[in-house]
Structure formats: C-alpha cells, structure tokens
Amino acid sequence: MATNATIFMTPEESDRVQTRVQDLIQKRRDQKGQKWEPCDSISLIQEATSASLLQDLSFAALGLGGAPKKSQDTIVAYGVGVPYLPSTAKLQDLVVMKLGDICMETHHRGCVLSLRRVSPVVEMKSSSWAVVQGNLQNEVERLEVFLHRSQNERNILDLGFEFLIKEPYYTLNNQGQRTIRIDHPSDIFISAHNDDPESWRRRDRSEGLQKHCTAAECKDLGNTALYDKDYALAQAHYTEGLRVLMAEGDGPNSLKHDIYRNRSHVNLILERHDEAIADALTSLTRGEDESEKSLDAKAYFRAGTAAYRLGNFGDAKDYFNEQLKLVPGSRLTSTYLEKIEMREREMSDGLYDFEKALRSLPKTKGRPDAADFIRRTKVKSSPVSGQGLFAADDIEANDVIMCEKAFCVVWGNEDKAFSALTCDVRDDAAIRVFPAGLHQAVVQKLMKNPSQIEKVLDLFGDYEGLGKKLHERDGIPVVDTFQIHDIVQRNAFGAGQRPEDEDYRNASTGLWIRASYINHSCIGNAKKELFGDLMVLRATRKILAGEEIMHSYDETSDYDARSKALHLTWGFHCSCRLCIAEAQDSPAVRKKRLMLENDAKIFIENTKATGAGIIAVNRAKRLRRSIEETFNEKRYKNLPRRALLGIEQWIQAAGRG
Template identity: 50%
Template sequence: MPSRKSENTIFLTQEETERIQNTIQDRLKKCSELVGHAREPRIPKDAISQATGAALMADMGSVSGPTQEGTLPSFAVGQPYPPCTVSLQDLQPISLADLKMDTHHRGRRLAVKRASPVVTLASRSWTMVQNDDGDEVERLEVCLHKSRFGEDVLESASAFVIKEPYFTLTDQGEATLRIDHPSDLILCRDDIPSSNTAPTNGVNGHAENTAAENIARTCKDKGNAALKKHDIPLTHAHYTQGLKVASEERVSDTNPDLVRDISRNRALVNLLLNQLDEAEADAKASLTGRDDQRSKELDGKAYSRAGSAAYNLGKYQAAQGFFEEQLKLMPGDKEATIYLRKIALRLREQETGVYDLKKIKSGLSRARPRVDAASFISNTEVKDSPDRGRGLFATRDIPIGGTIMYEKAFCVVWGHESEALTAVTYDVRDEKIRISPVGLSAAIVQKLLNNPSQIERVMDLYGDYQGTGKDVVRTEDGPIVDTFRIHDIMSRNAFGPGSQYGEEAANKASTGLWIWAAYINHSCIANAKKEYIGDLMVVRATRPIAAGEEIFHSYDESGDYDARQKALMTTWGFECKCALCAAEKLDDPAVRKKRQELARDADAFVAREPWADAKRLTIMKAQRLARALDDTYEGRPQYQGVPHVMAEKIHEWLAKASPRK
C-alpha cells in the first residue's frame, strides 16, 4: 500500500515499487508464454461460488487492495490496443470454448450471460459469465471505465455481447475476458424488447404496419413509466428501441407524429443524461412546423430542449436561435427569456473577454464548483512551434498583467467528488511508476461517449499513443473512444486547479482538462501565469507579449534544476532546454546546491516577514540574502540576459518593503 509522506505527497517505499514492477513484469512474461494457448475450462459451480464470495467481501469492504481504505489501485499502462471499429452485425460468433490465451479475437463476437454477482472494486469490476447452456463459465472484467450514467455496467444488464473479445490474464495470473474500451461491450437488457418482433410471414402490409406501430407505442409507454420512476437510463433505452421501430419506413410514413413524440421525449431524457448531441438532434427531429396551438406548444418544447443542449455544449449562437424561435411560439416564456439573458452574457465574454469575476466567484461553492461562463481565446492561435510540436501564440500585443485568455474547462473532477480516483501506474514503455488521476481519464471518456461531437477536439491534443488518430469513429452500435489514447492525452495535458473547496490529499487531487490551454508549451522563463476561479482558467501575461510571440508558462516551478528536470521528464516526458536550464546545466553542482539552500532561506524569510512597515534590520537581512543569491549567478557568462529566477521573490519583497518611521 502506498504510504503518504504528507497530506499532499504520496510516497512509495522501495519494496512497494519493486512489488508493483515485479507483478506487472511477471504478468507480461506469463502472457507472452501463453499466447495462442487453448483456454482451460472452469468448473462452473466452483467459479460462480468464488465470485459470489468475492462480491460479498467487496460489499463488506473486506477485499484487500483497491477497495481497502487508504490504498491506491495499481495497474500497467503502455500496452494499448485499438477498440473494435466493426459493427456487431458484421462480426462472426465465437464460443467460450474457442477462446485462446492472450489473444484479441479480431472479427469475432462473444455472447454471454451473467452467472454471478458483480465484484465492484475501485478501478475495475468483474463477474462470472456463462454460455446459453451454462456448461462453460469464464471471468469478465471491465477495467477503469466500468460505470455508465452512474451505474456499474456489469450490474446494469444480465447478458452481454463482447466485440472482438480480448482473453488474457489478470495481475494475479487468473484468466479473464478483459474490457478496456466501453464500446467493446454491448449490454443486452431483458426489459427491452427486440425490434424484430413484427409479423412478416403471410401478413398483409397494413397488419405489419399496425404491429410495428404497436411495438413502438409500447416502448414509448414503458419509457414514460420508467421516467416516472426516475430510472433515466432505462427510460432512454425504451425510447431508443421505440424510435428504431417507429423510424422504419412502414411506420414513419403512416404515423410520423409517433417518431416526433418519442424524439421529443428522448430529447428531455438526453438532457438529464448530459447526452447533449443527441438531445439537440432529437429536439430538432421532433419539430412539426404546424400552426395549430397544440403543435406550437410541442414545437416550443422542442426548441427549448434544443436550446438547452446547445447552450451546455457552448454553442451560444445556435442556442440563441433556438430560444428566439421558442419565444415566437410561446411569447413571454420565462425560461427562454432567462436563457437569452445568459446567452447575451456568454457571447459578450466570448467576444470581449469582459467577465463579472466578482459575481462568478460568489456563485461558486463545494456543491456548485463549476462556473457558468464562456471561453475567451481570440487573443491566441495554435501554430507550429520550433522543436516543440505545436504551441499557443499571441494574435495581438498583450501588456504585462493583461489577459491572455479565459477558458472554461472541458472536464474537471474535484477531489471531493466521487469520480475522483488516483492510481499508481507502471508504464511498460519507459518502466516508470507514476501517480495518475485516472478518475479524470474515466470522466473524459464518459463525456466523449455522451457527446461524440467533442471527440475530435480532444483527440487533436498530444499523446504518446496515437491509436487510430483523431478521426471520430462511430458504428451502428454507437460512438467509439480509444481509452488508451485518452489516458495518454490526459497524462500529458491535464492541470491541477488546486484545492478550492476544502481539504484534499494527493490521492484525491482535483484535476481537469482545458483543451486550448493544453497547447501552451513550457518554459522555466515563462511569460504567462495561470490561476483558477472554479473550473475557469485565467491566463495573464507576466511581461509584455508581442503579437506573434509564443506564450509559455511553467509546468513545474521548482527552483532546483535537478528536481525540475526530473519532474518534467517523469510527468511530461521531455528535457527542458530553455535559456535558464541551459545556463544552470553548466553550473557546478556545488553552486546549484548552495543556490538552492539560499533560495530556501530567502523563501522562508519572505513567507515569515511582512514587507509592510518592515524594520530596517529586517530589510538589511533581506538585502544580505539577495546579494548572496545574486553572487551565485554573477561572474558566469551563461547568465547574461537570463533572469535570476531563484532570487526573484526576495527582490520583489525588497522592492515593496519600506522602513518603519
């Protein structure tokens, strides 16, 4: 178990580090030896009994490892494989008995039924599944991305179809079907009827239409009933199945209003599930365009739902158009009027960078940690940066202290929220152990699955693993998100907004992804500094920035050269070669050590001694510290034109200090 050196530091002992490394390396070795070997059958009764006992222990909190209080889950990264990009109907069936060890069964699909309770752990869930006859049983595990709409995916259905099943070993050496990409697991709910139940043999067209229409109506009614019980995912499933039937040509031609009614209802459900792309599309599909009063009321609802979806997607001009159309049909509607006022504020923020920060701050709390604000990024543009890939550049002159950008986070997980999860990861690519906010990775994947229109924006960011690239992939079964690519993007681009809503520890750190700010490159001699107001990042210039100049901020502000370089390499994977690092690299290690010691003394002095009305003796002490620090730079030609970074705080204190009178 990782121990904590302090509330905000996770410390792994040498023994813990070696245990994690050995566990993962042993698994990799075993897997390489077993590739293509035939699966060994399990004894169904024993396997189900084992899973039932493990589920009971997990529910009681008695499972050692990830579920134990105070521990962190650990797992390997850097073994990516692509998600299945083939529709379910184009895959060929395979049986449990035909599985091969450590094999991705490409082009195949596996249908199974749940045979035991689900064992729910911090970073994964597993259960036993069986074939139709019940004579073959195997373990099924979902790693990290195990929840959908707040419900464990293995508990939400009784049967599953696995696309291109991956059969491998757990870290404990147990055979398992492993799911890393949510789109590779298709849920089959008993309470959702099949769409292929309309009679087709010897029945005339009218009867066929009537039967199909009845199925669609039944789905709609069941959806309405589930909505009354607040089972939102089940409501969505019923409406979706109803739309499949109602949208068939034989039904939609004879009763187009049935499609519109179900679409309108599903638009509301999609808003509740934060599936905003589908909510907007459903709302627009439900419009009648008729002039009778009832149709106007229904279309007003549709415009309202489309507007809400567009607003929450940050599409403010589109949202404005929808709510204006709603007001034409429903004059004086209070909700539409309120939304239009908010949209006017968002458009002003987006276009001018003018924000009412006082009001924004006053509306934030632990219960409401996210701001309602637009992003202002027009002062910047993304361009190629020499030796750095891409970077963010100023499009106009920005004075010192001036605003470079405001950005609303794409996704944030706060330390006090249930989604927060930190794990120890061992990257097999560089054999490094890192502490990773994997809860953020899971949250990003869920948001992208909910809103596929956002996939390309996120996939455009830098990551070590390219996968299938940034192309948006979707099959008839739904959107596809490469979770391995998301993990690497998150690892290289996430920021920590700090503890704004109470105490948090390193194993529950707040982290988020700001897509535009992720293009800002690092320099130890930064010209920009970021701060946070809730999940709104504010980036300001720390010195004048000319139009066309690249914007830099510091990823790691440690004054110690060695510590800084190690942190940058471990977390972001690069060696900094800025002017300051190039100069410090030439220093004798003894000089760097002395400078570091003096800097610690100076920083402690600044933290301890207020500059206002400082005594003359206190100022003299500060002057001695500043001179001693400056002496570690002076006489060394590599520092010509390079700021004395570690002496800046004490010089700032002296600049503001004044002796008592």
C-alpha cells in the same frame, strides 16, 4: 500533467511495482494461445457473490453508496504501454463464436461473443467484474470492464444482463486471473437490459429472453424509469421503442414524436447533448394547433439548452427564439437569451465579471458559467515542439491573452476523483501519478458527445491509436481509451486550489483544449490563474503578433527536480536559457542554493512581514544576499532567479526594500 499532487516512493517500493507489472506481462506472453479451460462455476459465482455482499455491507455500515471510496493508505497501480485498438467492425459483419473457443492473450478479430451475466457485479477501484455464461450452462468465465465501466452514469455490467462482446480479448487481469477484458466502451453492447436486479440468478438462458414489447409499451417503461430517476434505463427503453417503430414501418407519428421528445429530456439530464439536440429536432410536429405548438416549443427549449451547454451559443439563440415564436413570454428562455448576450461579449471582447465568477463557485461546483475568449490566439506549427499557441495581435504586459473553460475537470472532493500509479513499459517502466478519474470523465464525455471527439484527438499523445478522426460503428462513437490516456497524461493540468482532504490519491485535475497547445519554457511570457475551471492566461511581458506563447509547466526553483519532472511527465528535456545557465552550476552550488531557499521559506513562515523589526529585516536581507551569491552575474543576466522570489516578496511587504 501539471498537478499539485506529489508522491514519494522508496526505491524498494518502485522496484516492487515495476517487477509486478513486468512479471504480469511475461505471464501473459507465456500463456498466449492457450485454449480456454472450464472452471468451477459454483466457486467463481460464490466468489463474486461474497465480494459483492461484503461491499454492500461495508457501504451500509459507513453510510456510503456507489463505488468504493478512496483508501487513505493505498493507491491503485497498473501497467500501461501495451495498447490495442478498439473494434471498428460492424456487429452484423462479425461471426458468432463460443466461449469455449477463446484463447489466452488473443484478440479474436472478426468475432462476437454473446454472454449472460450469472452473478452480481463486483466493483473495485479501477474495474468492475461479474461472472458470465456462454451458450452452455457449465461454460462460465470472468468478464471485467477496466476503468471505463460507466454507461449513462450506471455501471454497464449492472445495467444489463446479456451482452455482446465485439472481437473479445482474453487475458490476465491485474490480479493475474483469467478474464475477458474490456478496455474500450464501444467493444461491449447490452443486448438485454436489467429491469430486475435478481435477473442474474436465472441460469437458463431461455429464461432471459425479454418478451417482445410494442413501441408504446417501451415508451411506458421509459416513463416509469424516468419517474424513478433511473435515467440510463429510461434512455434504453426509449431507444428500444424507436427501434421497434422503425422495424414495424415507422409507426404512428404522434408516438414517434413523443418518444423522441422524452428521450431528448433524458439525454439532457445525462449530458448527452448531441443526441438531445437531434432528438428534440426530430420530435417537432410542426403542427398548427396550440397543443402541437406547445410540444414543439418544449422541444426547441431542450435543443437550446443542450446547445448552450455545448458552448454553441449561436445555435442556442436560434432554438430559443424559435421557442418564443411558438409560445411567447417564457421567463426562463429570456434569461437564457440574456446569458447568451453575455457569453457573446466574453467571446468577442474578453469582458468577464471575474468577481461574479468567483462568487458563483460554491453554487456551480467550481464550474462558472462562461464562454471561451480565444480570438487573440492561433494554433500552428511550433519550432519548439509540434503545434504551439501564437499571438494573433500585439498583447501588452498583464493583458488577458485568453480565457478558456475546461473541457473536463474533476475536483478532488468529488466521487470521480481518483489517481493511480501507472507503470509505463514503453518508457523503462516509468512510474507516474496519473489522474485516472479525469481519464474516465473525458472518455465518458466523448462517448456522450461525439461532436467533441476530434478536437481532443488533435492534442499531442504518445500513442496514435485510430488517428485524429471520429469513428462511429453501430450508432455509437468508437473511442480508443489508450489514446485518450496518453492525451490526458501529456495535457492535463492541476486544477487550482486544493480541497482540505485532497492528496495525491484524489488530485484535482482538468483538461483545457486550447491551453494544451501552449509549449513549455522556464522563462515563459504568460502565466495562468484559475477561477474554478475558468483558466485566465495573462501576458507577463509584451508579446508581439506572431510570437509563440509559452508558460512554465513546473515552476520549482530546484533545477534537478524540475528537469526530472519535465522528462517524467511530459517526456522532454528543457533547453531554455535558464536551464542552460542552471545546468552549468555545480551540484554543490545548486544544493547550497536549495538549502538557502528552504531557510528563507522557514523564515517567511515564522515571521510576519507587516510591522517587522529591523533585526528581522536585516536577517531577510542577509538571506537574500546569500542566495544572490549563488548566481553567476554574467550567466544569469536578464534571467529569473526563482530562489529569490519568496524572500524578495517578504522584504517588499515589510516596506524595507
């Protein structure tokens, strides 16, 4: 992951994190197979209630809402490298088990657990938890959703109060407490949604039975939730209404079309674009009277908007044209069609208005409206490593190789920005700064739009998980979050300019699919620039058709730091010609070069090039000469000398080259 975030840890701090993670893993192993033991239900519920109340008071005092904001002093740390697969079983094939039958450090394959929430939800930085009850009133336990706790922009534990846990995993959480832990969003199902914020107070499970609603009543409940802007609950009620209609023999067509059309609208708001399109097309009446044509036009518009947001511009054009056939003259639709023409030009010719994209960044929150231009590249096996990106035709120096919108980006000034320290037990407990917020955002996008899953799964990661194909069970995609973790770790980029309040705790990061295939070289032939989340890749020299496109993952001139970063973050040692040359320098020479480069940086920071006098220019030239003397002329022939870059640019700017 290439980011602008840096963290410095003392050996003692690093050892403390590694020891804590290793000790927790050992405790889990020691308790493996131990039977569930009853706990003090009153104390556990009081713990959750007190923690939730303290959070509410803190947020109210600070004028905040939602999840905890980043601490200025701490960063969350957790262990990785002990993955397990999500459940791929169907609910109907699982055997119901009791809470009292669960065992420690066990994945209860072939079973499903029915639980009721009996406490408020406690939201922590990396997880949420609540107390849940089994079939008996005195059977309670902690249920914790780690990292991926959101469903349709709502906390899943808060959105529901009765849950089904597929093949539950009972373990110790990061604080060493026993818990039923959810790592994969598809392993938890809401069986009763939470219309009443106080529903958790009802301890008798018989009180939790939701009264049977007709499809029409579900539609009304959905409409009410939509009016209240509770889109997650609206989506749930519309979905339940459609389920009731199917159970009752499909029901009246007009009601079915209305619910599908309404759910399409909500799905569009929730960025569930795949389902928004499917719902809109299913809602079509294909009637001939004006009211039916108007409703169908509305459905086509929603389908077109969703397709546009997915980047499926050809489909979007078709849907918008169908809308105009039914109800001509829509100005908004005509605007969309004009934008589609621009997107198609960008895709075919690489013709972008970069100045306009730059001006739009404040309004678009760093996500300018643009298409991908990738036709000059192709992905194939690389002699360097795995798959690589290759030129499809000759590309001249400074020409655009490709432009790509981020699949997903999280900016440091957004609430979703969240970095963590991960301790990977697969790699000698290596500690890395990991963009946990980006990981959450990628998983959420894939859960909402399964059509996007396979192109992400095709990217390199250390853990194969469920493979590279889409799996769906019980009507939802199955996303292996451990697999996505490794893909994000190995493929994410730092995302351009840093906001003023950004540091390693909330670094801006993004995932670009096509760019992720570009392999590393310290002397690459391409460089990237960013216009918000639009990445532009340009050739630094002429690239011939069939030649692999390479760029530098880490551009520091410090060989030792660069080698360490490449190994720690991406898991490889670079053997390009520059690294081979630098490796032959003695440690003393590398140290001297680094010191001289730092002297040059201090000089540049404190001395303006414009109007510089002869004394300043001579000093700059002496610095340049001193740095040059650290390079062996024969060994570094035709190789970049990065330590010289800053001082060379200053001398050129001073006009005294």
